Amino acid sequence: MAKSIYKLLILLIAGTLAWSGCTKNFEQINTDPTAAPIIAPSILLTRGLLFTSGGEYEAWRANLIYCGPMVQHTSSLSLTYVGDKYLYNDDYSGAAFNSFYPNATKILATLMNQTANDAAQKNYNAIAKIARVIVLQRLTDLYGDVPYSQADKAYPDLIFLPQYDRQDAIYTGLATELEQAAAAIDVNSNVAGDISGYGGTASQWKKLAYSVMLRIGMRLSRKTDPTAAKQWVQKAIAGGVFTANEDAFYIQHAPGDYDNPNSHVIGTYPNSRAETGKANQGIKLSRFFVNMLKTKADPRLRIISELPKADSTPGGDDTPANQKGLPNGYDNSSDPVYGIGSTGDANIAHYSQPKQIIAQPNSPNIFITFSEVQLMKAEAAARGWIAGDPVSFFISGVKSGIWQWGLYSSSIVYNDATATAYATAQSLAVASGSLAAKLEAINTQYYITTFLNEYEAYANWRRSGYPVLTPVNYKNNETNGQIPRRLRYPRSDYDVNRTNIEAANAVQGPDVFMTPVWWDKP
Template sequence: MKNNRLYIIAALAFSLASCAKELDKININPNATEKAQPDYLLTGAIKNTADVYWGTTNNMNSSLLFSQQFAKVQYTEEDRFIYSNSSLTTLWSNGYSQGIIAFNKIIEAGDAQDNPNYRGVGLVLRSWVFLLLTDAYGDVPYTEAGKLNEFITPAYDKQKDIYFGLLEDLKAAKTVLNPAGKAIGGDIIYNGDISRWKKLANSLRVRIALRIADREPAKAKQVFDEIKADNDALISENADIAQLIYQTSPQQNPISAQFETRDDYRISKTIVDKLSELKDPRLAVYASKTQTPTPEEYVGLPNGLTNSEASALGFAKVSKPGAYFLLPQAPAVIFSYAELLFDRAEAAARGFTTENAADLYQQGIKASFRQYNISDAAAAAYVAQPFAQYDPGNYKKSIGEQKWLALFGQGLEAWAERRRLDYPVLKASVNTVLNGEIPVRFIYPGTEQSLNIQSYKNAVASQGPDLLTTKLWFDVN
């Protein structure tokens, strides 16, 4: 009940934070405080951002389809990549109007209350939201974003500049975060454990360093050198996973909420076939057995079916997501220990560090198994098989395929990594509308063409046509 109350209060605070600047000046209550409480804001900002990240539009109806982890069993237009410029708007609209503005207010409140830990946490979470935005759209407002009193039509920054800026923001965050400093409230990720927020800040630096590694290898290596020189801690165990663990209805996981009232999605045949081929015990976690018994028990749905094809195949003979992911309390994972281990393996493979890439790769697989309470014995047997061996001659394939499996459910991150590493190799259905291509970006919201037209035009002139098939700066191959 207490957490529900916090969500409601924080949501009201969000409404105030998102008002236009004229209303902000006019609607002043002389009997109420003008300073939002950072603990309430933090709770609401985390919850709303996790909902956007893990929800239908940006996860189930797009990036999980692009990465072929989910497929649609009815209303299959999105699985055939049929989108308009109003289809992929919630990451943009909520990311800016709720996420960026709210985290800016938390940063300001931390300064006003002389509590640097609020500033640090706000910087970490704001950086994560900006990373989601640029990974999906490319060039986006960054320098001028969220500053309503100064910029009504913010300019778009180039993706390279955003990544470089976020690396500096996260360095600033890890510097001000102090486990011995003042406590914070409202933290529904780490319950006020500032040492873990520092680990997340540094781990996000690692993620960004690898995003730019194909374009700016010297800068990427510099990030790893700085982390080593400063002895910066990274996520180092599954207990460090950055995630929001949901509650029961109405505060349940968005995937669980979707399946309470609709039945549009199944597990993709691509990932079910891969897990089956590898005799991977995560199959029983990621997928449910078919409702109508089948010889295989777990059957994936091909991506890109027409509505008539999907209807003919039916609901009962293909697998829904596993019970773990349908629980109301299923976590929205932001950054896992398994991902960090695969990142470290790749950094070693690229020569950015002197660590053992093969060992870290196997540790990443084992950490993913532990994340889902699969036994260490099962993990050890799995990594001992020939198919699970690390290939130093093609580290992108080894790491890319296992990372894709480990990132199941994290659509935006799985999609970004697949674009960057080019593994696993995925094929589009013949029914899709992009001539055999899979989307490599979100198209900008149509409102940008009416409300921020010059900035929009500048971005398109710099980045390329506003199409699903226009590659972003970080996506080299």
């Protein structure tokens, strides 16, 4: 018995010594000396802005396959472009959701958490908050009720299955976050790692916060909450929105490292998706859009549009009178109803496409411009929400919408006399028309100025109803020939977060294209 106790005591002592040996310098031994426990805010900001701009995956699927054709900026015969024909593809419909949440919002939330209690880093915290609001507004505008209050809470809060917040609560939260961020920014302290056109200038980010707040306020104008809309619009104007062309917010891209995500699809430069040139026939300018610009004698048509060369490669005629838009809702078959041959011209090379000068790897990815801000101010003034002459705001906004294309290339030269004459001619309805006529003129120009930012073009079209589009009725479409009012949630989220997604559907309505988001309710 004593011998057994002795053996047990030896084992216990040996175990204690072994444990103390294993735990000595435990943290030092088990910490990777090459890893940084805290990543520099400038690095997180750079990465967060890259993900805010996005990659080819979501830009192609959400921006170019769905939003662009649905608002008839673009058109395609390819069945890949399901937005042209109101067809459903889960991977395409859910792409923005599946990409922005695990990338942009996650990294920006990490930056916010890391700098939350550091007064020296408050500008990083505010900038991350503004950028994240931009992404989250894009997501809620596309899908409606989405994760917000519990989004990006896996660390440190261990919330892996976030609830879907109602869009009205999301919008209130986004506007409040912008107000907080603008108030926190120290305009005398710039930041590093900013790859936007602002280059780290804090005062520009403050203007951006109020300009996005203006956009949020205007989104609420559609019968949803006009009182709140007016209040947020007035607060944004009082805070200080964009005041010049150069205030436009865009992410600057670099060839080879991180190409412009839209350009990687529609560009024909080396290593782009359509680098052969002839492979660029998939996406065209729509007949509706081209005809609108031709009818108005809009100087932007020559800037953004060209016909292919005789061998179907880009770089052909850019004469405005010769441009020809592709009608929406057709395919490349010989079908007598849905085939392109039924329109009288089956040769895809006869139709206009985006000009290559605006589809380069280093093209800026534009999110909100002075043009948009001035046009929103024109509408707010027309509604009597703010002081000022809506005609002056309108003319300024239209001219800026022409100027902004110079951001793509120094070879795109802005002609102020031409722009002024065009904007003045377009302002007649704003000067003397009914409120409906004013809103149509203003939002038609907003539609033109947001070309390539199809997320915003689609959102504002649903809000305003302008321009008036004629839907297509392609065979077996999902909407009975009506333009979709939202995108559908990704099926993958049903697999992992079914309880919360079904709770959202119970409140918002069925997860189908024709269920409007909260601010779009009739």
